[in-house]
Amino acid sequence: MPEPRLSLTFTCTVTDCSTRSTHEFARKSYEKGIVIVECPGCKNRHLIADHLGWFKESTQDGKLKTVEDLVRAKGEKVRRGTVGGGGDIEYTPE
Numbered sequence: 001m002p003e004p005r006l007s008l009t010f011t012c013t014v015t016d017c018s019t020r021s022t023h024e025f026a027r028k029s030y031e032k033g034i035v036i037v038e039c040p041g042c043k044n045r046h047l048i049a050d051h052l053g054w055f056k057e058s059t060q061d062g063k064l065k066t067v068e069d070l071v072r073a074k075g076e077k078v079r080r081g082t083v084g085g086g087g088d089i090e091y092t093p094e
Ligand SMILES: [Zn+2]
Pocket: 012, 013, 014, 017, 018, 019, 039, 040, 041, 042, 043, 044
């Protein structure tokens, strides 16, 4: 069975952007892992779910500039999304 996936329509919260876009990710990532979506309008990334608390830490030392750096530093695979421009990132815990 394929893993269940969720679809989310997201309205960008950046001032003067407000682009609506649809993103798809594994339900398990959303419920137990990390989901980040990239706005196709302004290219900002928005944290949708952070059950592991990684992004509380990420602002403290300033070394990790992007979410991909952060995920790589954790030694886990980064899964790039295929919907919403390919800038989405999700991490599904095993
Ligand atoms: Zn935006």
